[in-house]
Amino acid sequence: MTDPVYRELLAVMKKRGGDFSGMDIPEFFAMVEEMFTPAEAEVNNAMPRGPLAAADLAKQMARPVAQIALILEAMADKGLCMAVRMADAVYYQSARFMPGILEFQFMPGRTTERDKRLARLIYDYKKAFDARSGIDKPIFPTNRVITVARTVAVGNQVHTYDQVQAYIDKYDPIAVTTCFCRHAAQLRGEDTHGMPNDVCMQFGLGAQFAVERLNGRQVSKEEAREVLQRSEAAGLIHMSTNMTDDIGFICNCDRWHCVAVTHALAKPKPGLAFSSGFEPRFEAELCTACETCIDRCPAEALQMGPEAVPLVDLDRCFGCAVCATGCPEEAIHMHNRRDIPVPPKDGKSLKEAIKSDASH
Ligand code: SF4
Numbered sequence: 260m261t262d263p264v265y266r267e268l269l270a271v272m273k274k275r276g277g278d279f280s281g282m283d284i285p286e287f288f289a290m291v292e293e294m295f296t297p298a299e300a301e302v303n304n305a306m307p308r309g310p311l312a313a314a315d316l317a318k319q320m321a322r323p324v325a326q327i328a329l330i331l332e333a334m335a336d337k338g339l340c341m342a343v344r345m346a347d348a349v350y351y352q353s354a355r356f357m358p359g360i361l362e363f364q365f366m367p368g369r370t371t372e373r374d375k376r377l378a379r380l381i382y383d384y385k386k387a388f389d390a391r392s393g394i395d396k397p398i399f400p401t402n403r404v405i406t407v408a409r410t411v412a413v414g415n416q417v418h419t420y421d422q423v424q425a426y427i428d429k430y431d432p433i434a435v436t437t438c439f440c441r442h443a444a445q446l447r448g449e450d451t452h453g454m455p456n457d458v459c460m461q462f463g464l465g466a467q468f469a470v471e472r473l474n475g476r477q478v479s480k481e482e483a484r485e486v487l488q489r490s491e492a493a494g495l496i497h498m499s500t501n502m503t504d505d506i507g508f509i510c511n512c513d514r515w516h517c518v519a520v521t522h523a524l525a526k527p528k529p530g531l532a533f534s535s536g537f538e539p540r541f542e543a544e545l546c547t548a549c550e551t552c553i554d555r556c557p558a559e560a561l562q563m564g565p566e567a568v569p570l571v572d573l574d575r576c577f578g579c580a581v582c583a584t585g586c587p588e589e590a591i592h593m594h595n596r597r598d599i600p601v602p603p604k605d606g607k608s609l610k611e612a613i614k615s616d617a618s619h
Pocket residue numbers: 541545546547548549550551552553569585586587588589590591
């Protein structure tokens with residue numbers, strides 16, 4: 260029989276929100292029982308939304324500080340909560356499942372038997388969750404593709420938030436970790452099509468946490484740019500939260516394993532699910548009909564047209580520019596797309612947009 264502490268954990272995680280927040284199904288309990296010891300689940304359930312010190316939580320739970328501090332430390336090392344240092348003190352912060360705990364499990368890139376079990380249990384939970392909740396219902400996009408700015412045609416508008424480069428310039432420190440989607444797939448024995456794994460980027464306090472707890476590597480701005488170039492060459496899509504300010508990460512995603520991309524591709528109009536706000540246009544006089552762009556497109560949005568120049572299906576196109584970066588003739592340029600709303604400014608506005616979309 261399920262320990263009541265895990266039933267309480269279900270209620271707590273649902274309240275925290277985010278993706279895959281919690282569902283009363285056997286796959287949920289199988290996953291959390293592997294992830295959290297009963298003592299960790301109890302501490303998780305008592306954690307408030309904001310950061311706090313071990314002593315404050317111990318007081319709230321009426322427990323010895325040393326006992327709670329030990330549990331919080333173990334949880335941070337397991338990626339079950341966040342821990343950051345501010346002015347020489349450590350603060351712990353509760354985490355959602357996604358973005359959060361589910362990704363943290365695989366960012367360190369470990370390959371133990373427990374990691375393999377977790378990869379399978381998390382996959383089974385997500386599949387069961389999707390099957391019951393339906394992933395094709397329209398919802399305001401929580402993620403956004405960021406196009407490759409150097410492919411944007413001259414004269415088109417590129418806002419600061421449209422440029423991956425701008426985020427690299429803005430944040431310090433920057434950390435690189437293992438791609439949790441592809442690493443989890445490898446732990447399940449799946450093919451990751453030769454895509455690079457060491458390309459997930461975290462910024463600011465998230466970077467500090469990744470370096471100290473998730474086996475992340477702090478990188479210089481130059482190294483971060485090299486990671487982006489390597490990702491673009493491999494045909495990966497730059498992706499982040501759908502807001503203009505203070506994004507905490509940039510993922511470099513593939514079409515086979517990334518949760519956000521596969522979810523978008525399962526929708527009737529993937530192009531509207533998390534578009535960059537750009538679309539490709541083709542210069543007929545430069546195009547040699549080599550079809551490289553068609554093969555590289557992760558959304559299968561391109562097909563050869565009657566004039567031997569590719570045609571784009573905007574219902575499918577994310578505006579990622581993977582086609583443009585691979586074109587040997589530089590015949591593809593990205594242009595502003597008019598039917599995509601400007602991203603919300605911050606987390607609060609994004610939450611409001613999602614809420615208002617869900618109520619329609
Ligand atoms: S990759 Fe470039 S040259 Fe080749 S078909 Fe596409 S647009 Fe034309």
